[in-house]
Amino acid sequence: MxxxxxxxxxxxxxxxxxxxxxxxxxxxxxxxxxxxxxxxxxxxxxxxxxxxxxxxxxxxxxxxxxxxxxxxxxxxxxxxxxxxxxxxxxxxxxxxxxxxxxxxxxxxxxxxxxxxxxxxxxxxxxxxxxxxxxxxxxxxxxxxxxxxxxxxxxxxxLIADVGIVGLPNSGKSTLVRSMSKAKPKIGAYPFTTLIPCLGTVQINSKESFVIADIPGLIQGASQGLGLGIQFLKHLEKCHILLHIVDLLPSIKIIFHNIKIIETELKQYNKQLYNKTRWLIFNKIDSLNTQEIKEKTEIILKTIKKKKIFFISALKKYGTKIIYYNLSQYLKKKIK
Missing domain, CATH: 2.70.210.12 (GTP1/OBG domain)
Known part of the structure; x- marks a missing residue:
């Protein structure tokens, strides 16, 4: 359907x-x-x-x-x-x-x-x-x-506790797939996610939260480029946003890509832009030790005011830390 x-x-x-x-x-x-x-x-x-x-x-x-x-x-x-x-x-x-x-x-x-x-x-x-x-x-x-x-x-x-944003192929759907039982389409080409997808993340027998993945944004989405911003409304009721960033490009491009998403969120809705937003740097498994050291040091030194995680959604490296932090954050937020 x-x-x-x-x-x-x-x-x-x-x-x-x-x-x-x-x-x-x-x-x-x-x-x-x-x-x-x-x-x-x-x-x-x-x-x-x-x-x-x-x-x-x-x-x-x-x-x-x-x-x-x-x-x-x-x-x-x-x-x-x-x-x-x-x-x-x-x-x-x-x-x-x-x-x-x-x-x-x-x-x-x-x-x-x-x-x-x-x-x-x-x-x-x-x-x-x-x-x-x-x-x-x-x-x-x-x-x-x-x-x-x-x-x-x-x-x-859509009613979700956690929303995911990011450029196409940054690993949003892979993260949802690794954290929940949802089965969003995954592929090595842009816009594999064409419609929003919900997944339930089970922390334990009593605790869970709902996570929403929307199609990737590109520069100019607020002017209708790519799939536009038609699906951003599905993040309005989320308590927190996870901004997934591909760690493979150069540092200069990484920061440029972060800015693209921030600009599109701001142009869409300042309330959505001002939501708590954590930065999730993905695909750390594809870097060597030296690249990881150089990039993480620059990122941590440059970005001061946001919570930052380095993960591999594909290998599920670092995802449990996100589970725990989200669980603790949502407990305080929903009270």
Whole structure:
């Protein structure tokens, strides 16, 4: 199933049913009086989370959702039936945005979250409600109100504790694969990761955290180059980011590559840029002892304010230290 993380749909609540003008007519009761019933309220449209869903693909082609209309009232003071509500099911982590104003309506982040997105129209009143001492035979009623309508964007934002960023082929997917049971595609060519991938890292029988790998960024991603920044939204709810850096190029290129990612994060969203971000220098297994010594010394001397790790995701060298540090960090962060 194709991964769809953003769709636009129109939701319309049902119209309220009209009130009824009717007079009681029975044998031997020539002046029975008004007995027109009220209409029924229009149906509402709700959006609720479904833990069994992980994509918005159900709404790629189905774009319009209309709740049931309320029925009109009838004689003998019979009220019309209320219009049927409809429930739109979405994955946990779905954000709802007003398409016209671009304002966020809400985030549905939990298992049983549900929101009334548009309300059904109010019912019309029958003529029995207009009877009074001065108006014995009212020929008045009210019509039902129209239901609300709204054009909305459903935007899926994956729920992960840890997010991974980096250039293509820096080893992001390899790290996720080595740390969790996720099986992201791995290859020696750019953009092997084409969609976000989630993996659960099990620390022990009681502790675990979720890690998210997104397609690699390149210089100019914020202007749409490569795969762009369309998947960066999936890191917005992460508590911490791991910036994976390929250790094989020259020191000058290494620092240049770090700057590329930092620039793209800043241009996308300053809040995301300001998240705690650790630098993970990968592929240390491909360097000789002298290269490791020279590069690590320069990196540690130059970068002072960030937590730094040197690892081999492929050989799983140094990954356990990351597990432990992430576990300790998340314990403090989530409290």
């Amino acid at each position: 194709k991964f769809i993380d953003e769709v636009q749909i129109q939701v319309t609540a049902g119209n309220g049913g009209d009130g009824c003008i009717h007079f009681r007519r029975e044998k031997y009761i020539p002046k029975g009086g008004p007995d027109g019933g009220d209409g029924g309220n229009g149906g509402n449209v709700w959006i609720k989370t479904d833990p069994n869903l992980n994509t918005l693909s159900d709404y790629k082609f189905k774009k319009y959702f209309i709740a049931g209309h309320g029925q009109s009232g009838k004689g003998k003071n019979k009220s019309g039936k209320k219009g049927l509500d409809i429930f739109i099911k979405v994955p946990i982590g779905t954000r709802i945005i007003n398409c016209h104003t671009k304002e966020k309506i809400c985030d549905l982040n939990n298992k049983e979250d549900m929101i009334l997105i548009v309300k059904g129209g109010w019912k019309g009143i029958g003529n029995s409600k207009f009877k009074s001492s001065t108006n014995r035979t009212p020929h008045q009623k009210t019509t039902g109100k129209k239901g609300e309508t709204c054009l909305i964007i459903l935007q899926l934002i």
